[in-house]
Amino acid sequence: MTTEGGLRFEDVTVRYGATTAVDGVSLTVPPGQVVGLVGESGSGKSTLARAAVGLAPVCAGRITLDGRPVPTRGRRRPLQMVFQDPYSSLDPRMRIGDSIAEALPPGRSRAERRAEVERLLELVHLDPGRAAVLPALLSGGQRQRVALARALAADPQVVIADEITSALDVSIQGAVLNLVRELQRELGLSLLFISHNLAVVRYVASHVAVMHDGAIVEEGPAHRVLTDPCHDYTRELLAAVPGSTAPDRPRRTP
Amino acid sequence: MWRRWRGVLRTPLGLGAAALTAAVLVLAVVAPMLWTDDANAVDTGNILAGASGEHWAGTDNLGRDILYRTLVATRLSVELAVAATAIAVLAGLVLGTAGFVLGRRSSRLVSATINIAVAFPGILLALFFAVIFGVGATGAVFAIGLAGAPVFGRLTQTLVAGVAARDFISAARIAGVGRLRILVRHVLPNIAEPLVVNATIGAGGALLSFAGLSFLGLGVQQPDYDWGRLLFDGVGSIYVNPAAALAPGAAVLLAGLAFNLLGESIAKALGVGVVGGIPALGPAPVSLAAEDAPVEPAGHDGTDLVLDVRDLEVTFPGARGPIRPVRGVSFGVRRGEAVGVVGESGSGKSLTALAVSRLVGEPGRVEASRLELLGHDLRARDSRAQRRLLGTSLTMVFQDPMTSFNPTRRMGGQLAEVARHHQGMDRRAALARAVDRLRAVRIGDPERRAHQYPHEFSGGMRQRAMIGMGLMGSPALIVADEPTTALDVTVQQQVLDLLATIRAADDVALVLISHDVTVVGEVCDRVLVMYAGRIVEDLPAADLAGSARHPYTRALVAAVPDMDTDLDQPLAVIPGRPVDPADVPPGCAYAARCPLATARCRAEDPPLESDGTGRRVACWHAGEPIAVEIADREEVEV
Numbered sequence: 001m002t003t004e005g006g007l008r009f010e011d012v013t014v015r016y017g018a019t020t021a022v023d024g025v026s027l028t029v030p031p032g033q034v035v036g037l038v039g040e041s042g043s044g045k046s047t048l049a050r051a052a053v054g055l056a057p058v059c060a061g062r063i064t065l066d067g068r069p070v071p072t073r074g075r076r077r078p079l080q081m082v083f084q085d086p087y088s089s090l091d092p093r094m095r096i097g098d099s100i101a102e103a104l105p106p107g108r109s110r111a112e113r114r115a116e117v118e119r120l121l122e123l124v125h126l127d128p129g130r131a132a133v134l135p136a137l138l139s140g141g142q143r144q145r146v147a148l149a150r151a152l153a154a155d156p157q158v159v160i161a162d163e164i165t166s167a168l169d170v171s172i173q174g175a176v177l178n179l180v181r182e183l184q185r186e187l188g189l190s191l192l193f194i195s196h197n198l199a200v201v202r203y204v205a206s207h208v209a210v211m212h213d214g215a216i217v218e219e220g221p222a223h224r225v226l227t228d229p230c231h232d233y234t235r236e237l238l239a240a241v242p243g244s245t246a247p248d249r250p251r252r253t254p
Numbered sequence: 255m256w257r258r259w260r261g262v263l264r265t266p267l268g269l270g271a272a273a274l275t276a277a278v279l280v281l282a283v284v285a286p287m288l289w290t291d292d293a294n295a296v297d298t299g300n301i302l303a304g305a306s307g308e309h310w311a312g313t314d315n316l317g318r319d320i321l322y323r324t325l326v327a328t329r330l331s332v333e334l335a336v337a338a339t340a341i342a343v344l345a346g347l348v349l350g351t352a353g354f355v356l357g358r359r360s361s362r363l364v365s366a367t368i369n370i371a372v373a374f375p376g377i378l379l380a381l382f383f384a385v386i387f388g389v390g391a392t393g394a395v396f397a398i399g400l401a402g403a404p405v406f407g408r409l410t411q412t413l414v415a416g417v418a419a420r421d422f423i424s425a426a427r428i429a430g431v432g433r434l435r436i437l438v439r440h441v442l443p444n445i446a447e448p449l450v451v452n453a454t455i456g457a458g459g460a461l462l463s464f465a466g467l468s469f470l471g472l473g474v475q476q477p478d479y480d481w482g483r484l485l486f487d488g489v490g491s492i493y494v495n496p497a498a499a500l501a502p503g504a505a506v507l508l509a510g511l512a513f514n515l516l517g518e519s520i521a522k523a524l525g526v527g528v529v530g531g532i533p534a535l536g537p538a539p540v541s542l543a544a545e546d547a548p549v550e551p552a553g554h555d556g557t558d559l560v561l562d563v564r565d566l567e568v569t570f571p572g573a574r575g576p577i578r579p580v581r582g583v584s585f586g587v588r589r590g591e592a593v594g595v596v597g598e599s600g601s602g603k604s605l606t607a608l609a610v611s612r613l614v615g616e617p618g619r620v621e622a623s624r625l626e627l628l629g630h631d632l633r634a635r636d637s638r639a640q641r642r643l644l645g646t647s648l649t650m651v652f653q654d655p656m657t658s659f660n661p662t663r664r665m666g667g668q669l670a671e672v673a674r675h676h677q678g679m680d681r682r683a684a685l686a687r688a689v690d691r692l693r694a695v696r697i698g699d700p701e702r703r704a705h706q707y708p709h710e711f712s713g714g715m716r717q718r719a720m721i722g723m724g725l726m727g728s729p730a731l732i733v734a735d736e737p738t739t740a741l742d743v744t745v746q747q748q749v750l751d752l753l754a755t756i757r758a759a760d761d762v763a764l765v766l767i768s769h770d771v772t773v774v775g776e777v778c779d780r781v782l783v784m785y786a787g788r789i790v791e792d793l794p795a796a797d798l799a800g801s802a803r804h805p806y807t808r809a810l811v812a813a814v815p816d817m818d819t820d821l822d823q824p825l826a827v828i829p830g831r832p833v834d835p836a837d838v839p840p841g842c843a844y845a846a847r848c849p850l851a852t853a854r855c856r857a858e859d860p861p862l863e864s865d866g867t868g869r870r871v872a873c874w875h876a877g878e879p880i881a882v883e884i885a886d887r888e889e890v891e892v
Contacts, residue, residue, distance in 0.1 A: 171810065199817055
């Protein structure tokens with residue numbers, strides 16, 4: 001991962017008062033790649049994501065996109081994020097089409113915006129004719145598709161997906177993961193895919209970084225990290241996956 | 255949204271308040287047009303007259319009819335109240351949203367300003383403005399309006415803070431939408447309802463305040479008159495003609511009441527949603543036949559059953575008739591057995607657990623042809639003996655360990671309470687047992703930990719302490735409802751290991767409810783798969799992965815990626831969405847999503863039948879091969 005492009009975190013530190021949530025993290029999401037970020041709650045992975053989009057204060061270090069600082073002001077936002085809870089991330093009073101249109105880059109006619117919203121809904125496999133419905137009429141999985149469409153509307157270079165399937169029922173999770181993979185392949189999307197679920201990350205990501213106590217303890221190609229981990233903490237995580245068949249998994253008392 | 259607002263009119267109080275408010279408003283418009291001349295007609299021959307057939311409320315010191323004057327004064331009184339409320343709401347909105355628009359640092363300053371202003375007495379503010387604007391209606395409007403502003407400011411600030419924390423605000427920010435635009439587009443529409451409600455109540459309050467100010471002589475001045483002014487004039491002659499004071503007094507009372515009650519009715523209707531009168535539920539759906547020929551829980555001789563549930567139904571009243579989230583569930587749990595219950599949200603799995611623990615609250619109703627814990631009938635009325643049985647033999651572990659403990663009491667004391675209450679131990683012995691139990695659930699340094707408060711425990715430790723609390727007695731059954739969903743994977747593993755150890759050591763039975771098929775498959779001996787309030791399959795956990803027979807079970811297992819999932823294939827998905835418990839279709843509830851469904855499935859609900867090997871399945875096409883289907887589109891069904 002020596003490419004200059006993509007999303008780069010360089011020695012990023014985020015502090016809340018006396019607590020250091022992210023401690024000197026360096027990570028790169030190369031163009032067209034999916035990097036999985038795993039770790040437990042409190043490991044700082046979501047804080048890292050929020051820092052990238054300007055929702056958490058960066059105390060030290062730099063976050064760059066294609067070599068330039070990530071813009072956190074103005075209408076043009078090349079870094080987008082999809083949130084965990086689709087019930088909280090869509091305005092309940094706004095039609096889904098309007099929510100998506102809001103994220104479109106400025107300078108388009110009304111008709112162009114409408115056509116673009118329809119294209120995006122089609123892209124995430126929702127009926128474009130339903131742009132006028134309110135989120136309350138959609139299931140969790142459908143809402144998460146709308147949230148994905150909204151992120152794509154901004155024509156982003158990189159999308160951060162923060163635990164986007166963990167609030168969904170397992171039956172819906174699969175469909176959203178399929179969509180993420182399909183979008184990534186079709187659009188050549190760069191993705192920072194954050195999840196505590198190793199099986200989910202394994203399915204989506206080509207690279208995996210493991211975060212623990214605010215620092216990245218291991219990083220590398222997904223198949224290598226998940227089959228032949230170097231760090232003890234990664235091994236511990238792998239052993240804890242339910243139904244895991246890892247050879248060094250401790251036997252459970254019957 | 256309008257449907258919710260219409261809910262206001264469904265209650266007698268709401269309807270009455272709305273009618274009264276409408277009457278006041280109509281009177282405010284109409285009365286001055288109709289009766290101004292009558293109200294101003296001076297009759298010097300009839301000064302300060304008492305109530306009579308001609309003047310129902312008597313006359314004032316110029317012989318003017320007080321009833322007419324009271325009616326005509328409606329407009330000015332309501333106008334002033336509405337104007338003052340508008341000022342209060344507008345000023346409050348500016349104050350309350352300033353922090354959001356200006357950013358973090360300025361918001362502290364605004365917050366402090368509001369705090370000080372809220373503490374400032376309103377009447378003093380009113381007197382202060384009366385001095386600035388002079389005694390009269392204008393001063394009074396500003397005084398009452400601005401005195402009400404801090405309260406609305408605080409309210410707005412709280413509401414805005416609640417909305418601002420939601421992700422859609424962050425999403426709009428990331429999309430590059432400016433703060434002011436976010437405020438107008440996302441924040442204000444989402445706080446409008448509570449603001450309108452409070453403004454309505456505020457208008458009632460303002461009406462009373464005006465009456466008070468005018469009565470003190472600080473409000474409306476002659477020759478104008480509002481109700482307060484009429485009251486002021488009438489009180490002077492209260493011994494001669496009580497009606498002169500009573501008529502405007504009654505008007506103030508009625509109008510104030512109308513606004514307040516309307517506001518509260520709206521708040522109630524919007525806050526709790528539209529719940530019509532609770533419809534009468536039909537008689538218990540358990541027939542005698544069901545009692546005589548129960549579905550035999552497979553593989554049990556009935557003697558070592560810890561828990562025996564037959565035909566369990568849970569019913570809630572709904573707007574369109576009773577809703578049955580659990581529709582006839584039968585199963586048994588043997589001593590030392592671990593039974594998993596899986597299903598999507600809304601499948602009724604958690605309610606089944608709550609029903610077993612007698613924790614289904616009003617207005618829910620639990621019915622069953624048999625519901626026995628260790629041979630004791632749990633359907634009997636709540637009694638001391640039964641509470642003791644539940645308290646010592648059954649342990650419930652919930653998803654969120656933080657809300658399961660009282661945050662203001664030490665952990666040791668909370669655990670000890672169980673032993674003191676149910677086992678009659680003294681304080682010292684109970685506390686010693688609590689420490690012992692904390693040790694049993696592998697909490698290090700239990701003596702010190704027992705003196706700590708719940709917030710000093712980590713999530714996993716709290717969950718273990720919760721299990722420890724259940725172990726204060728000698729439970730025969732642990733019911734764990736999503737015990738690890740809020741926990742991290744490594745902590746989840748510790749909790750699951752702990753449950754397994756306890757089960758092995760004391761032969762305790764376990765009912766583990768989870769949406770995660772892999773967790774259940776790993777921990778349990780037997781798995782019950784629930785869909786739309788019914789058990790659709792009951793099978794050994796070892797058979798989950800390879801030989802499940804119900805298409806829903808197979809789809810659930812296939813939908814979850816594990817560490818061996820083929821990366822080149824899309825994940826299997828279950829098309830459609832789960833059944834709404836309020837709207838269960840006839841026939842098999844899963845038919846609409848099932849690739850094997852035929853006409854028979856849509857017409858006839860398959861019974862849960864034992865196949866003779868101890869497995870049960872409810873499907874007309876159990877075990878038939880399914881072509882792998884990859885549906886990539888979730889249809890929007892409205």
